[in-house]
Amino acid sequence: MPGRREIKDRIRGIRSIEQITRALKAVSMAKAARAQAAVQAARPYDRMLREVVGLIAGAAHQARHPLLETRAVNRACLVVVSADRGLSGAFDVPILRRALEESGAFPAAVYVAVGRKAASFLNFRGLELAGTFVDLDENVHIRDARSIARHVITGYERGDFDRADLVYSEFVNFFEHRTTVAPLIPVPIKEETARNYIFEPEAEAVLEAVLPLFIKEAVFHALTESKASEHSARLAAMDGATRNAGEMIDRLTLQLHRARQAAVTGELLEIIPATAALE
DSSP states (O other), X not given: OOOHHHHHHHHHHHHHHHHHHHHHHHHHHHHHHHHHHXXXXXXXXHHHHHHHHHHHHHHOTTOOOGGGXXXXXXXXXXXXXXXXXXXXXXXXXXXXXXXXXXXXXXXXXXXXXXXXXXXXXXXXXTOOEEEEEOSOOSSOOHHHHHHHHHHHHHHHHHTSOSEEEEEEEEEEETTEEEEEXXXXXXXXXXXXXXXXXXXXXXXXXXXXXXXXXXXXXXXHHHHHHHHXXXXXXXXXHHHHHHHHHHHHHHHHHHHHHHHHXXXXXXXXXXXXXXXXXXX
Protein backbone atom coordinates (compact mmCIF):
# COMPACT_ATOMS: atom_id res chain seq x y z
CA MET A 1 0.00 0.00 0.00
CA PRO A 2 1.39 3.46 -0.89
CA GLY A 3 2.36 5.74 1.98
CA ARG A 4 0.22 8.59 3.24
CA ARG A 5 2.49 11.24 1.73
CA GLU A 6 2.22 9.62 -1.70
CA ILE A 7 -1.57 9.37 -1.41
CA LYS A 8 -1.81 13.03 -0.39
CA ASP A 9 0.35 14.05 -3.39
CA ARG A 10 -1.91 12.07 -5.72
CA ILE A 11 -5.02 13.68 -4.23
CA ARG A 12 -3.56 17.16 -4.72
CA GLY A 13 -2.64 16.35 -8.33
CA ILE A 14 -6.05 14.92 -9.17
CA ARG A 15 -7.79 17.83 -7.43
CA SER A 16 -5.85 20.23 -9.68
CA ILE A 17 -6.96 18.25 -12.73
CA GLU A 18 -10.55 18.34 -11.45
CA GLN A 19 -10.41 22.12 -11.18
CA ILE A 20 -9.16 22.36 -14.78
CA THR A 21 -11.80 20.01 -16.18
CA ARG A 22 -14.51 21.81 -14.23
CA ALA A 23 -13.41 25.13 -15.73
CA LEU A 24 -13.27 23.60 -19.24
CA LYS A 25 -16.74 22.17 -18.68
CA ALA A 26 -18.10 25.63 -17.86
CA VAL A 27 -16.43 27.12 -20.94
CA SER A 28 -17.75 24.30 -23.15
CA MET A 29 -21.25 24.76 -21.76
CA ALA A 30 -21.24 28.44 -22.71
CA LYS A 31 -19.81 27.73 -26.17
CA ALA A 32 -22.25 24.88 -26.76
CA ALA A 33 -25.18 27.13 -25.87
CA ARG A 34 -24.00 29.79 -28.35
CA ALA A 35 -23.38 27.17 -31.04
CA GLN A 36 -26.83 25.67 -30.47
CA ALA A 37 -28.41 29.10 -30.91
CA ALA A 38 -26.43 29.59 -34.14
CA VAL A 39 -27.62 26.22 -35.48
CA GLN A 40 -31.25 26.93 -34.68
CA ALA A 41 -31.01 30.35 -36.31
CA ALA A 42 -29.35 28.99 -39.46
CA ARG A 43 -31.55 25.95 -40.11
CA PRO A 44 -34.65 27.78 -41.47
CA TYR A 45 -32.52 29.71 -43.95
CA ASP A 46 -30.68 26.59 -45.04
CA ARG A 47 -33.94 24.67 -45.46
CA MET A 48 -35.55 27.44 -47.51
CA LEU A 49 -32.46 27.96 -49.67
CA ARG A 50 -32.34 24.24 -50.49
CA GLU A 51 -36.00 24.32 -51.44
CA VAL A 52 -35.67 27.42 -53.62
CA VAL A 53 -32.48 26.32 -55.38
CA GLY A 54 -33.95 22.87 -55.99
CA LEU A 55 -37.04 24.46 -57.55
CA ILE A 56 -35.02 26.88 -59.69
CA ALA A 57 -32.67 24.17 -60.93
CA GLY A 58 -35.58 21.86 -61.68
CA ALA A 59 -37.54 24.56 -63.50
CA ALA A 60 -34.56 25.59 -65.62
CA HIS A 61 -34.54 22.16 -67.24
CA GLN A 62 -33.30 23.45 -70.59
CA ALA A 63 -30.40 25.40 -69.08
CA ARG A 64 -27.03 23.73 -68.68
CA HIS A 65 -24.57 24.35 -65.88
CA PRO A 66 -21.47 22.38 -64.80
CA LEU A 67 -22.68 22.21 -61.19
CA LEU A 68 -25.85 20.43 -62.30
CA GLU A 69 -24.09 17.97 -64.58
CA THR A 70 -24.44 14.34 -63.52
CA ARG A 71 -21.38 12.30 -64.52
CA ALA A 72 -20.32 8.70 -64.29
CA VAL A 73 -18.47 8.66 -60.97
CA ASN A 74 -14.92 7.40 -61.39
CA ARG A 75 -13.63 9.47 -58.49
CA ALA A 76 -15.56 11.08 -55.65
CA CYS A 77 -14.58 13.82 -53.26
CA LEU A 78 -15.57 13.60 -49.59
CA VAL A 79 -15.43 16.85 -47.63
CA VAL A 80 -14.82 15.59 -44.08
CA VAL A 81 -15.61 18.11 -41.34
CA SER A 82 -13.92 17.31 -38.02
CA ALA A 83 -12.65 19.07 -34.91
CA ASP A 84 -9.60 21.31 -34.90
CA ARG A 85 -8.93 20.75 -31.20
CA GLY A 86 -8.90 17.85 -28.79
CA LEU A 87 -10.53 17.12 -25.43
CA SER A 88 -13.77 16.15 -27.18
CA GLY A 89 -13.69 12.42 -26.49
CA ALA A 90 -14.49 10.17 -29.43
CA PHE A 91 -16.30 12.93 -31.34
CA ASP A 92 -14.34 12.47 -34.58
CA VAL A 93 -14.36 8.66 -34.67
CA PRO A 94 -17.81 8.10 -36.27
CA ILE A 95 -17.21 10.91 -38.79
CA LEU A 96 -13.92 9.46 -39.99
CA ARG A 97 -15.31 5.93 -40.00
CA ARG A 98 -18.31 7.05 -42.07
CA ALA A 99 -16.05 8.85 -44.55
CA LEU A 100 -14.10 5.63 -45.14
CA GLU A 101 -17.33 3.67 -45.52
CA GLU A 102 -18.69 6.15 -48.07
CA SER A 103 -15.48 6.07 -50.09
CA GLY A 104 -15.93 2.33 -50.57
CA ALA A 105 -18.98 2.99 -52.76
CA PHE A 106 -16.82 4.58 -55.48
CA PRO A 107 -13.96 3.29 -57.64
CA ALA A 108 -11.67 5.97 -56.17
CA ALA A 109 -11.96 8.82 -53.70
CA VAL A 110 -10.13 11.93 -52.64
CA TYR A 111 -10.73 13.92 -49.49
CA VAL A 112 -10.95 17.53 -48.41
CA ALA A 113 -10.02 17.61 -44.73
CA VAL A 114 -11.65 20.34 -42.65
CA GLY A 115 -10.10 20.32 -39.19
CA ARG A 116 -6.85 18.95 -37.81
CA LYS A 117 -8.34 15.62 -36.71
CA ALA A 118 -9.46 14.71 -40.23
CA ALA A 119 -6.21 15.95 -41.75
CA SER A 120 -3.98 13.93 -39.40
CA PHE A 121 -6.14 10.80 -39.69
CA LEU A 122 -6.28 10.84 -43.49
CA ASN A 123 -2.57 11.65 -43.75
CA PHE A 124 -1.72 8.83 -41.39
CA ARG A 125 -3.64 6.35 -43.54
CA GLY A 126 -1.91 7.61 -46.69
CA LEU A 127 -5.16 8.70 -48.37
CA GLU A 128 -5.19 11.32 -51.11
CA LEU A 129 -6.05 14.81 -49.94
CA ALA A 130 -7.48 17.28 -52.45
CA GLY A 131 -7.34 20.07 -49.87
CA THR A 132 -6.76 20.80 -46.19
CA PHE A 133 -8.40 23.51 -44.09
CA VAL A 134 -7.18 23.67 -40.49
CA ASP A 135 -6.97 26.23 -37.68
CA LEU A 136 -10.38 27.66 -38.53
CA ASP A 137 -11.76 30.33 -36.23
CA GLU A 138 -13.54 29.12 -33.11
CA ASN A 139 -16.65 30.93 -34.33
CA VAL A 140 -17.87 29.73 -37.72
CA HIS A 141 -17.41 32.40 -40.41
CA ILE A 142 -18.89 32.55 -43.89
CA ARG A 143 -15.42 33.32 -45.29
CA ASP A 144 -14.24 29.84 -44.27
CA ALA A 145 -17.24 28.27 -45.97
CA ARG A 146 -16.59 30.40 -49.05
CA SER A 147 -12.95 29.25 -49.26
CA ILE A 148 -13.88 25.58 -48.91
CA ALA A 149 -16.76 25.85 -51.39
CA ARG A 150 -14.61 27.65 -53.96
CA HIS A 151 -11.92 24.99 -53.63
CA VAL A 152 -14.39 22.13 -54.15
CA ILE A 153 -16.13 23.87 -57.07
CA THR A 154 -12.79 24.49 -58.80
CA GLY A 155 -11.79 20.83 -58.42
CA TYR A 156 -15.13 19.65 -59.79
CA GLU A 157 -15.08 21.98 -62.78
CA ARG A 158 -11.48 20.99 -63.48
CA GLY A 159 -12.50 17.33 -63.55
CA ASP A 160 -10.45 16.23 -60.51
CA PHE A 161 -13.52 14.32 -59.29
CA ASP A 162 -17.04 13.58 -60.53
CA ARG A 163 -19.11 14.31 -57.42
CA ALA A 164 -18.64 15.78 -53.96
CA ASP A 165 -20.35 14.92 -50.67
CA LEU A 166 -20.19 16.43 -47.20
CA VAL A 167 -19.50 14.21 -44.17
CA TYR A 168 -20.13 15.97 -40.86
CA SER A 169 -21.79 15.67 -37.47
CA GLU A 170 -25.32 17.02 -37.24
CA PHE A 171 -26.26 18.55 -33.89
CA VAL A 172 -29.34 17.04 -32.22
CA ASN A 173 -28.97 18.21 -28.62
CA PHE A 174 -26.30 18.50 -25.94
CA PHE A 175 -26.28 14.73 -25.51
CA GLU A 176 -26.73 13.53 -29.08
CA HIS A 177 -25.29 14.22 -32.53
CA ARG A 178 -25.40 12.04 -35.62
CA THR A 179 -23.04 11.61 -38.53
CA THR A 180 -24.57 12.88 -41.78
CA VAL A 181 -23.64 12.55 -45.46
CA ALA A 182 -25.11 15.26 -47.70
CA PRO A 183 -24.72 15.61 -51.48
CA LEU A 184 -22.91 18.79 -52.47
CA ILE A 185 -22.08 18.60 -56.19
CA PRO A 186 -23.94 18.08 -58.48
CA VAL A 187 -26.54 20.26 -56.81
CA PRO A 188 -29.73 18.29 -56.04
CA ILE A 189 -32.75 19.39 -58.09
CA LYS A 190 -36.50 18.77 -57.97
CA GLU A 191 -37.51 17.16 -61.24
CA GLU A 192 -41.22 17.43 -60.48
CA THR A 193 -41.15 21.23 -60.59
CA ALA A 194 -43.64 22.95 -62.87
CA ARG A 195 -42.18 23.99 -66.23
CA ASN A 196 -43.86 27.38 -66.68
CA TYR A 197 -41.35 29.56 -64.84
CA ILE A 198 -40.12 32.72 -66.57
CA PHE A 199 -36.49 33.68 -65.82
CA GLU A 200 -35.22 37.23 -65.90
CA PRO A 201 -32.38 37.38 -66.76
CA GLU A 202 -32.01 34.07 -68.61
CA ALA A 203 -31.94 30.82 -66.66
CA GLU A 204 -28.18 30.31 -67.15
CA ALA A 205 -27.42 33.64 -65.45
CA VAL A 206 -29.72 32.82 -62.54
CA LEU A 207 -28.09 29.42 -62.07
CA GLU A 208 -24.63 30.98 -62.26
CA ALA A 209 -25.61 33.18 -59.31
CA VAL A 210 -27.54 30.76 -57.09
CA LEU A 211 -25.67 27.45 -57.45
CA PRO A 212 -22.35 28.65 -55.93
CA LEU A 213 -24.44 30.34 -53.23
CA PHE A 214 -26.12 27.03 -52.44
CA ILE A 215 -22.78 25.20 -52.19
CA LYS A 216 -21.31 27.87 -49.95
CA GLU A 217 -24.37 27.77 -47.70
CA ALA A 218 -24.29 23.96 -47.56
CA VAL A 219 -20.67 24.07 -46.39
CA PHE A 220 -21.47 26.83 -43.88
CA HIS A 221 -24.37 24.77 -42.54
CA ALA A 222 -22.11 21.71 -42.13
CA LEU A 223 -19.50 23.80 -40.30
CA THR A 224 -22.16 25.25 -37.97
CA GLU A 225 -23.69 21.87 -37.17
CA SER A 226 -20.26 20.31 -36.64
CA LYS A 227 -19.11 23.08 -34.31
CA ALA A 228 -22.22 22.73 -32.13
CA SER A 229 -21.73 18.95 -32.03
CA GLU A 230 -18.05 19.37 -31.16
CA HIS A 231 -18.79 21.69 -28.23
CA SER A 232 -21.49 19.36 -26.91
CA ALA A 233 -19.07 16.40 -27.17
CA ARG A 234 -16.39 18.38 -25.33
CA LEU A 235 -18.94 19.34 -22.67
CA ALA A 236 -19.78 15.65 -22.16
CA ALA A 237 -16.10 14.70 -22.08
CA MET A 238 -15.23 17.35 -19.49
CA ASP A 239 -18.27 16.42 -17.41
CA GLY A 240 -17.18 12.78 -17.42
CA ALA A 241 -13.58 13.72 -16.60
CA THR A 242 -14.72 15.90 -13.68
CA ARG A 243 -16.90 13.11 -12.28
CA ASN A 244 -14.11 10.56 -12.69
CA ALA A 245 -11.66 12.85 -10.90
CA GLY A 246 -14.13 13.28 -8.03
CA GLU A 247 -14.61 9.53 -7.72
CA MET A 248 -10.86 8.96 -7.75
CA ILE A 249 -10.39 11.58 -5.03
CA ASP A 250 -13.04 9.83 -2.91
CA ARG A 251 -11.29 6.48 -3.33
CA LEU A 252 -7.90 7.95 -2.50
CA THR A 253 -9.34 9.77 0.52
CA LEU A 254 -10.77 6.50 1.80
CA GLN A 255 -7.40 4.86 1.15
CA LEU A 256 -5.71 7.69 3.06
CA HIS A 257 -8.04 7.20 6.04
CA ARG A 258 -7.32 3.48 6.05
CA ALA A 259 -3.58 4.12 5.91
CA ARG A 260 -3.87 6.61 8.79
CA GLN A 261 -5.94 4.13 10.79
CA ALA A 262 -3.44 1.37 10.09
CA ALA A 263 -0.62 3.62 11.26
CA VAL A 264 -2.47 4.49 14.48
CA THR A 265 -3.28 0.82 15.09
CA GLY A 266 0.37 -0.11 14.54
CA GLU A 267 1.52 2.51 17.01
CA LEU A 268 -1.00 1.25 19.59
CA LEU A 269 0.22 -2.31 19.09
CA GLU A 270 3.72 -1.10 19.88
CA ILE A 271 2.70 0.99 22.89
CA ILE A 272 0.45 -1.55 24.64
CA PRO A 273 3.07 -4.33 25.02
CA ALA A 274 5.62 -1.78 26.16
CA THR A 275 3.25 -0.43 28.80
CA ALA A 276 2.44 -3.92 29.97
CA ALA A 277 6.13 -4.75 30.33
CA LEU A 278 6.69 -1.65 32.48
CA GLU A 279 3.96 -2.75 34.85
